[in-house]
Structure formats: C-alpha cells, structure tokens
Amino acid sequence: MSIRFPLQADGLLDAQQTAPRFKSVAGTGESPLALGTAVLSSDQVFSPLMIMKQSALENNLRQLADFCRENGVMLAAHGKTSMSPAVLRRAISDGGAWGLGAATPAQVRALRQFGIRNVFLANELVDPAGIRWIAQWQQQHPDHGFLCYVDSLQGVKLLAQNLGDSQISVLLEMSVSGGRTGCRSQQDALAIAEAIAACPALKLVGVAGYEGALGAGRDESGIQRVKDYCQMMIATAELLAEKQLFASDHIILSAGGGAWFDVVTACFTAAKLPLPMTPLIRSGAYMAHDSGLYARIAPFAQPGATHHFAAALEIWGRVLSRPEPGLAFVDFGRRDVPFDQDLPNPLWIRNADGSAPRAATHLRISDVNDQHAYLLLPEDEPLQVGDWVGCGISHPCTAFDKWRYLPLVDDDYCVTDSLETAF
Numbered sequence: 519m520s521i522r523f524p525l526q527a528d529g530l531l532d533a534q535q536t537a538p539r540f541k542s543v544a545g546t547g548e549s550p551l552a553l554g555t556a557v558l559s560s561d562q563v564f565s566p567l568m569i570m571k572q573s574a575l576e577n578n579l580r581q582l583a584d585f586c587r588e589n590g591v592m593l594a595a596h597g598k599t600s601m602s603p604a605v606l607r608r609a610i611s612d613g614g615a616w617g618l619g620a621a622t623p624a625q626v627r628a629l630r631q632f633g634i635r636n637v638f639l640a641n642e643l644v645d646p647a648g649i650r651w652i653a654q655w656q657q658q659h660p661d662h663g664f665l666c667y668v669d670s671l672q673g674v675k676l677l678a679q680n681l682g683d684s685q686i687s688v689l690l691e692m693s694v695s696g697g698r699t700g701c702r703s704q705q706d707a708l709a710i711a712e713a714i715a716a717c718p719a720l721k722l723v724g725v726a727g728y729e730g731a732l733g734a735g736r737d738e739s740g741i742q743r744v745k746d747y748c749q750m751m752i753a754t755a756e757l758l759a760e761k762q763l764f765a766s767d768h769i770i771l772s773a774g775g776g777a778w779f780d781v782v783t784a785c786f787t788a789a790k791l792p793l794p795m796t797p798l799i800r801s802g803a804y805m806a807h808d809s810g811l812y813a814r815i816a817p818f819a820q821p822g823a824t825h826h827f828a829a830a831l832e833i834w835g836r837v838l839s840r841p842e843p844g845l846a847f848v849d850f851g852r853r854d855v856p857f858d859q860d861l862p863n864p865l866w867i868r869n870a871d872g873s874a875p876r877a878a879t880h881l882r883i884s885d886v887n888d889q890h891a892y893l894l895l896p897e898d899e900p901l902q903v904g905d906w907v908g909c910g911i912s913h914p915c916t917a918f919d920k921w922r923y924l925p926l927v928d929d930d931y932c933v934t935d936s937l938e939t940a941f
Contacts, residue, residue, distance in 0.1 A: 540923040542567035550923055550936035557931050558906055559872030566835035566850035569927050572934050574830035575805060579613035581825040582804050589783050592616045594638040596802025598625060600918045601940045603632040605805055617663060619800045623648025628940045630655060636663035640800055642673050642699060646680045653684035667691040667726060669700050674713045681719040688714060689726040689772060692751050698731040707754050711763040722763055724770030725755040729778045736815055744778050748785035759792040767793055774799030780817035803914050806830045810860035810912020831917055833862055834908045837901055848891040848907050854920055857886050860912035870904040878907060
C-alpha cells in the first residue's frame with residue numbers, strides 16, 4: 519500500500535457539498551440540535567458555542583413589559599440586536615411590544631418575513647430601492663404599521679420621488695451638534711416639517727431622537743444631558759403642533775435605547791403638549807442583557823430599581839492549551855464573542871464531559887485573537903486541556919451577528935428551541 523507524503527499536492531478537489539450552516543453543531547452542521555440535547559455533554563456539539571438561557575429571556579421580556587404598562591409607554595423593541603425570529607416574535611407575543619425596530623431596509627424586509635406586523639425603521643429612509651420595496655409592501659398590506667425618520671429636505675424629496683401612490687408615516691428626527699443623524703435646530707425642523715406637510719406621500723406623526731449617541735455617563739451631568747435632549751424634542755413637538763404641521767390629532771415622541779429608557783420615559787410622560795401624545799421607546803438589548811456593559815448602565819441595574827434584567831447569553835469553549843504557568847487558551851475569539859466594549863467574563867468551569875460545574879470568577883480573560891482567548895488563572899488551578907469554560911458577554915448587539923444559530927436552553931443547559939439569525 520502506498521503512503522502519500524503529507525505535503526504532496528495533487529491538484530485534485532472532491533465534489534463540493536452543502537456548506538455547514540451551524541458551526542456549533544457536529545456532523546454536517548446542517549440541522550439544529552434536537553430538543554432536549556444536553557449541550558455540555560453531547561457528542562453532537564462542536565466547541566465553541568453560544569447559548570441563550572430561556573429563563574433569562576422570559577424574565578427580561580416580562581420585566582420591560584411590566585415597566586411599559588406601569589408607565590403608559592409603548593415599545594418598538596429594536597430587532598437589530600438578535601435578528602432572530604424565535605426571539606423577536608416572543609417580544610410581541612410574550613413581551614407586549616407594539617412592534618419591532620429596524621435600522622436598514624434589509625432589516626425591515628427580514629422583520630416582515632418573520633411575521634412582524636408593525637415595524638419602525640428608526641433611521642432615515644433614503645435608498646430608492648428600499649423605499650420602493652417598502653412602498654410596495656405597504657400597498658399590499660395596508661393593515662401593517664410602518665414608521666421611519668426624516669431629517670432633511672433631500673430626504674423628503676427622495677421619499678416623494680420613490681413612494682409612488684403609497685403613503686407612509688414619518689417622525690422628524692432631532693439631534694445635537696456632534697451627535698448622530700437628526701436636525702440640529704428648530705429652524706431646520708420647521709422647514710422640513712413644512713415640506714412633509716406639503717407632500718401627499720408623507721404624514722408627519724411625531725418627533726424622535728436617540729439619546730444613546732450623546733455619550734453621557736450615569737452621573738448627574740450625564741443624566742441632565744439626556745434630560746436636556748428630551749426637552750429639546752418636546753419643545754420641537756410643541757412648536758410643530760402649534761404650527762398645525764402634524765397629520766393627526768395624536769402624536770408620538772420616540773427615543774429610549776437600552777441605557778436611558780427610564781430617563782426618557784420620565785421626561786416624555788411629564789410633557790405637556792397641545793396634542794395628546796404617546797411615548798414610544800425602542801430598547802432592544804434588554805432581551806439578552808449581558809454581563810458587562812448593560813449590567814453596568816441599564817436602568818434596571820441602577821440602585822433602587824424595582825425591575826431587573828438577567829444575562830441570557832453565554833459563550834462556552836474548551837481549553838486548548840496550558841502552555842505556561844498562569845495562562846491557558848480557550849477556543850473562542852473575535853469571530854465568536856463581542857470585544858468592542860468588554861472582554862468575556864468567566865462564570866463557570868465544567869469537566870470535558872460536562873460534569874462538575876464550578877465557579878470561574880477567579881479567572882480572567884485578558885485578550886482575544888480571532889479564535890483564541892487568553893485565560894489568566896492561578897498556577898494551582900486544576901483546569902485541564904479539553905475542559906469547558908463558560909463566560910458571560912458584554913454588548914449583545916455585537917454577539918448574535920457572529921452566529922447563524924444559537925440553542926435556547928433551560929437552566930440545565932438542555933435545548934428547548936432553536937434560535938436562527940438573519941444577519
């Protein structure tokens with residue numbers, strides 16, 4: 519029998535097969551894990567894998583739904599965080615959201631295909647192909663709600679040129695100098711609102727903004743900065759109402775991302791306007807929450823909060839190497855976990871077969887490469903090559919996009935559902 523030299527090139531290729539869809543599933547990777555699979559002891563699981571805890575997801579949906587009901591605000595939960603139909607449909611059916619938020623026309627299309635009836639494009643709509651697609655959808659589904667931003671005369675012109683016979687509802691977006699998109703002055707806002715009122719394709723229904731781009735911290739000056747921004751939006755809405763530029767006798771004020779929805783809610787619900795008003799917040803990260811950024815800055819993480827969120831996402835990987843004292847390497851990295859805000863936070867260790875769970879809070883990840891995490895540990899830590907390390911993550915908005923599939927698991931890490939994503 520001949521033995522091929524390992525580095526001998528023959529220029530041949532095997533027939534191409536279907537690309538694996540799910541990197542954390544063993545075998546062909548074409549199908550999700552079966553319900554009931556114990557992910558940390560199953561031979562059907564490839565490492566690394568990211569999981570979502572069902573109990574945390576259900577808690578988070580319930581907690582924000584209770585907050586909205588108690589404060590009389592509506593929720594357009596931002597879908598861009600997970601882009602997972604199994605998660606986002608729960609925000610409507612279980613979490614009481616009016617609808618879902620999107621950031622791009624492609625996300626609007628995905629949400630429509632997920633079966634979401636009310637969609638808020640919390641951004642300017644200026645792409646002609648996107649405008650025409652949305653116009654066609656609204657004509658075919660007149661009972662489906664749609665909102666988007668406008669912040670320029672050119673934006674009004676592009677919508678008018680591409681909407682055809684369709685009519686959509688828009689909110690005038692306001693911002694501050696150095697901020698993100700949005701009008702910088704009431705003078706500009708008034709001119710744009712007048713252009714909207716003169717356009718048969720558009721209905722001005724409210725004023726919106728995004729306070730998260732202010733870069734404010736959770737100190738007295740940061741809170742005041744957010745309050746001032748909210749008051750600017752309220753004052754703009756008051757001006758436009760006095761000029762009779764809204765298309766109806768009921769208007770929307772919308773802001774409130776994952777970090778400041780409590781301050782936004784307090785400001786908007788206290789506002790006195792010439793017309794009845796509905797506050798509409800747009801939090802999205804709350805469904806997953808985290809063990810880092812949002813665990814520090816989210817409203818329900820502050821002292822005295824009456825509601826609480828729980829971290830739902832965990833990344834699990836196996837120890838690849840212990841090449842020197844005090845250092846180990848785990849097989850996940852920038853391809854698998856967020857690293858833009860904080861590095862993963864070690865929570866748990868398990869033996870290679872998934873047994874013997876124990877705390878990992880004495881460990882620390884100091885860096886991540888594309889597929890390696892640098893794990894600092896005491897020299898006498900008995901962690902072995904092949905063992906599992908489970909970590910919390912920071913900033914869920916950059917977590918889901920790294921996975922086509924995550925298993926939803928119960929508190930025993932057994933699969934209860936499949937979460938596919940559409941990034």
